[in-house]
Amino acid sequence: MDLTDKEYVEHCRDGHPEDFGLLVERYQKPLFAYLASRVGDGGRAEEAAQESFVRAFLSLKKLRKPESFYSWLLGIAGRVAKEQFRSAAQRQRDREAAETMMSHTTASGEQYPLEEAIATLPESHRQVILLRYYERLSCQEVATRLDMPLGTVTKTLSRAYALLRQELAAREGAEPTVNQTQQL
Amino acid sequence: MNCAECRDNLVACAEGLLDHETSLACQAHLEACAGCRAEYEAIARLQQQLVARGHAAAQVAMVTPVMQRVLQAREEPEGESIMSKILKHRWGFGLSAAASAAAIILIAFLTMPKTQATAAEVMARGAQAVAKLTSIHLRGQLRTYPQDNFSYINADCPFYTIELWKQFEPELKWRIEKPQRVVVMDGQSTVMLIKTDDTGVKVPQRTTSAFDTEWLHRIANLSNTISNELDNARAKGWDLSTRSERGADSQMKSIVTVMARSGVPDNDYTKNTFMENADTRRVYRFDAQSGLLEAVQVYLVRPSGEVKIFDLSQIDYNQPIDPGVWKLDLPADVNWAQLPETVPVLPDNERYASLTAEQAARAFFEACSREDWNEVGKFMSPVNPRLKEYLGGLKVISLGKSFTSKTYPGQFVPYEIQLPPQEFNVRVSNANSAKRYVVIGMYDSKLKLEQDLKWTGAPEVLTNNDAYARLSPKEAVQAYFDAQAKFDWVEMRKFASAFDLEETKKQVEMAEKAGVDVHKQMPLVEVGEATWSPEQSAWFVKCRMSQTKKWNLAVRKDNPAGRWQVDGGI
Numbered sequence: 001m002d003l004t005d006k007e008y009v010e011h012c013r014d015g016h017p018e019d020f021g022l023l024v025e026r027y028q029k030p031l032f033a034y035l036a037s038r039v040g041d042g043g044r045a046e047e048a049a050q051e052s053f054v055r056a057f058l059s060l061k062k063l064r065k066p067e068s069f070y071s072w073l074l075g076i077a078g079r080v081a082k083e084q085f086r087s088a089a090q091r092q093r094d095r096e097a098a099e100t101m102m103s104h105t106t107a108s109g110e111q112y113p114l115e116e117a118i119a120t121l122p123e124s125h126r127q128v129i130l131l132r133y134y135e136r137l138s139c140q141e142v143a144t145r146l147d148m149p150l151g152t153v154t155k156t157l158s159r160a161y162a163l164l165r166q167e168l169a170a171r172e173g174a175e176p177t178v179n180q181t182q183q184l
Numbered sequence: 185m186n187c188a189e190c191r192d193n194l195v196a197c198a199e200g201l202l203d204h205e206t207s208l209a210c211q212a213h214l215e216a217c218a219g220c221r222a223e224y225e226a227i228a229r230l231q232q233q234l235v236a237r238g239h240a241a242a243q244v245a246m247v248t249p250v251m252q253r254v255l256q257a258r259e260e261p262e263g264e265s266i267m268s269k270i271l272k273h274r275w276g277f278g279l280s281a282a283a284s285a286a287a288i289i290l291i292a293f294l295t296m297p298k299t300q301a302t303a304a305e306v307m308a309r310g311a312q313a314v315a316k317l318t319s320i321h322l323r324g325q326l327r328t329y330p331q332d333n334f335s336y337i338n339a340d341c342p343f344y345t346i347e348l349w350k351q352f353e354p355e356l357k358w359r360i361e362k363p364q365r366v367v368v369m370d371g372q373s374t375v376m377l378i379k380t381d382d383t384g385v386k387v388p389q390r391t392t393s394a395f396d397t398e399w400l401h402r403i404a405n406l407s408n409t410i411s412n413e414l415d416n417a418r419a420k421g422w423d424l425s426t427r428s429e430r431g432a433d434s435q436m437k438s439i440v441t442v443m444a445r446s447g448v449p450d451n452d453y454t455k456n457t458f459m460e461n462a463d464t465r466r467v468y469r470f471d472a473q474s475g476l477l478e479a480v481q482v483y484l485v486r487p488s489g490e491v492k493i494f495d496l497s498q499i500d501y502n503q504p505i506d507p508g509v510w511k512l513d514l515p516a517d518v519n520w521a522q523l524p525e526t527v528p529v530l531p532d533n534e535r536y537a538s539l540t541a542e543q544a545a546r547a548f549f550e551a552c553s554r555e556d557w558n559e560v561g562k563f564m565s566p567v568n569p570r571l572k573e574y575l576g577g578l579k580v581i582s583l584g585k586s587f588t589s590k591t592y593p594g595q596f597v598p599y600e601i602q603l604p605p606q607e608f609n610v611r612v613s614n615a616n617s618a619k620r621y622v623v624i625g626m627y628d629s630k631l632k633l634e635q636d637l638k639w640t641g642a643p644e645v646l647t648n649n650d651a652y653a654r655l656s657p658k659e660a661v662q663a664y665f666d667a668q669a670k671f672d673w674v675e676m677r678k679f680a681s682a683f684d685l686e687e688t689k690k691q692v693e694m695a696e697k698a699g700v701d702v703h704k705q706m707p708l709v710e711v712g713e714a715t716w717s718p719e720q721s722a723w724f725v726k727c728r729m730s731q732t733k734k735w736n737l738a739v740r741k742d743n744p745a746g747r748w749q750v751d752g753g754i
Binding site: 015016017018020021024025028029030032033036046049050053054057114115129132133134135136139150154155157158161164165168 | 196199226234235247251255447
C-alpha cells in the first residue's frame with residue numbers, strides 16, 4: 001500500500017532521502033503537465049520540473065504542513081517557471097523566441113489551473129485522479145493498486161470530479177495564480 | 185431509472201463499467217433528462233481535459249535525474265569552505281576527535297541496540313587513541329586499474345598498492361599514490377598527476393581531500409570514520425557487529441564489522457565500480473589495549489559472493505615522514521587539465537549548452553574525426569598528443585540513446601567508432617636455443633618501449649621446430665597476430681612469453697566481463713616490413729592496427745558554462 005505524502009516527507013526528513021524518489025514518481029507527471037502549459041515547451045518544462053523537485057527536496061525541512069506537499073511543490077514550480085521565463089527572456093538575442101513563449105503562456109493559460117485544482121483535493125481523491133489520468137491506469141487497476149473495491153474508486157472519482165468542477169468554476173475568469181500555501 | 189440513481193451511476197457509465205442492462209437504463213434516462221445529460225456532459229468534458237493532460241505527460245520519467253541531483257546536493261558540504269576545513273584540521277584536530285568520540289558514545293548508548301553500542305564504543309576508543317595524531321601512513325592493496333580513479337574498484341583486477349601519507353602538524357600535508365596516479369597536497373596547493381599520459385590537474389589551494397580520495401582520508405582520520413559509519417548505520421539501517429579475538433601477537437583485538445549498502449540499484453551502470461557505489465562489508469581491527477586501528481579489510485558483496493577488494497595492514501602512527509614525499513616531480517611536458525569549475529563560458533556558449541548528451545557526443549567525435557582540436561577542446565581537457573594520436577581521424581559508426589546512473593551527475597552515451605589505424609613496432613629476436621623468432625617487446629611508432637614482454641625461460645624447441653625456425657621476422661609476427669585474432673592460445677604461445685599470454689588472456693577476460701564483444705572488437709593487425717636495429721641487436725616489425733570500439737562515453741555538464749564535457753569512457 002502506498003504511503004501518504006506526509007509519511008514520505010517525514011521519512012525523507014528522518015534520514016531516508018531515497019523516499020523522495022517516491023514523491024517524484026507520484027507527482028512528476030502532473031507537475032510536468034502543469035509546467036508544460038505554463039512554459040509551452042516540453043524540454044523547458046522538464047527542466048523546470050526537475051529543478052522544482054530538487055529545490056523542494058533541499059527545502060523539505062521548511063515545509064510546515066507535510067500533507068500539503070503537492071500544493072507546496074506547485075508553488076515552487078510556479079516560481080521556477082517565472083525565473084526560467086525571465087532568464088530565458090534576458091538571454092534570448094532574438095525576441096521571437098520570447099514572443100513565442102509569451103503566446104504559448106497566454107494561449108494555454110486557461111489550462112494550468114487544472115493541476116492547481118487537483119492540489120486542492122483531499123489526498124485520497126487526488127491519488128485516484130493521478131493514477132487514473134496521469135498514470136493512465138484503468139479503474140480496475142486503480143482499485144488493485146490502492147487495495148479498494150472498484151465501487152469505491154468510481155465513487156471517489158465522482159466526488160473528485162464534483163470538487164474539481166467546483167474549484168475550476170470558482171477560478172473561472174480569474175488570473176491564473178499559483179496556490180502558495182507556503183513560501184520557501 | 186430515476187435522476188438520483190442515474191447520478192450515482194454517471195461515472196461508472198462514462199467509464200463503461202456498468203453491466204449491459206444498467207447501462208441501457210442509464211442511457212435511456214440521459215436521453216430523456218436534460219439535467220442529468222448536462223451533468224454527464226460536464227463530467228465528460230472534464231475527463232477529456234484530464235486525459236489530454238495525462239497524455240501530454242505520458243513520456244515523463246525524471247525520478248533518476250532528480251534523485252541524482254538530490255544525492256549530489258546532499259553530498260555537498262553545507263556552507264563550509266575548504267579553508268575552514270583546513271583550519272579545523274590544523275588547530276582543532278585533537279580536540280574535535282576526542283570530543284566527537286565522547287558524543288558518539290552517548291548517542292550510541294541512547295539509540296542503538298547493544299551490539300551496535302559495543303561497536304561504537306570500540307571505535308570511539310580508537311578515535312581517542314589517535315586524538316594526538318601528528319602523522320599517519322597507510323599502505324594497502326586495492327583491486328583497481330593502476331591509472332584509474334583513486335576510488336575505482338574492480339573485483340576482477342589484481343591488487344595494486346595504494347598509499348597515503350598525511351601530516352597534521354605543524355601544517356597539513358598529504359600524498360596519495362597508486363602506481364600510475366598520484367596526488368600531493370604540499371600545504372600550498374593540490375596537484376594530481378596521471379602518469380600514463382602525463383596529465384596534470386592543479387587545485388590552487390590547500391585541501392583536506394581532493395579528487396576522489398575521500399574514502400582513504402576517512403580511514404586515516406579515525407574520528408570521521410567512526411562518525412560516518414555510525415551515522416550511516418543509524419540512518420540506513422546497516423548492521424554493525426563486534427567481536428573479540430586473540431591476534432597473532434597474542435594481544436586481544438576488537439573486530440568491528442559494518443555491512444554497508446550503497447542503495448544503488450543492481451542494474452545501475454556504475455554499481456560496484458567505485459567505493460561509494462559499492463555494497464561492501466568493512467572489517468576494522470583494533471588493538472583492544474591501545475584502542476588503535478591496526479587493519480581494515482573491505483569486501484565487495486555481490487550476489488555471486490564476496491571478493492576482498494581492499495586490504496590495509498600497514499598503519500604507521502606518528503612516524504616521521506620524509507619531506508621528499510611532499511614533492512611531486514612533474515614531467516616537463518605535462519598536459520594541464522582544466523578543472524570542471526573553470527570550464528569557460530564561450531562567446532557562442534548557448535549553442536553548446538543547448539545540445540543534448542548525444543548531440544554533444546556526436547559533435548565531440550566528429551571534431552576528432554576532422555582533427556579539429558580547437559573544437560575538441562570545447563568538450564574535453566586536456567587535448568594531449570596521446571589523445572590526438574588515438575582519436576584523430578576516427579569514424580563514427582553509431583551512437584545510441586544516452587542513459588544515466590543513480591550516482592553519476594552526467595549521462596552515458598553508447599558509441600561505436602572505428603579508431604584510426606595505430607602504428608607500432610614489434611621487437612622479435614631468434615637469439616635463443618630454439619632459433620625461432622619470438623616477440624620480446626612492443627614499441628610505439630617512434631620506437632619508444634611500450635611493453636617489455638619478458639621471457640622467464642628460453643623458448644622451448646618445438647616438435648616441428650624447423651618449420652617455425654624458417655619463418656622470417658615478418659612471418660613470425662604475422663603468425664602471432666593471426667593466432668591472436670583466433671584466440672588460439674596454443675599457437676600464440678609459440679611466439680609469445682607465458683607472461684604476454686597471461687596478460688592478453690586477462691585483458692580479454694576482463695573485457696568480456698565488462699560486456700565487450702571481444703570477437704567483434706579484436707583489432708585487425710596489418711604486418712609491414714621488418715628492419716634490423718644494430719643498436720638493439722633485434723628486428724623491429726612495423727605494424728598497423730585498426731580497431732572498432734564500442735563503449736559508453738561519460739559526459740557531464742555540471743560546470744559554470746553548462747556545456748557537456750567528456751569525463752571518461754574513451
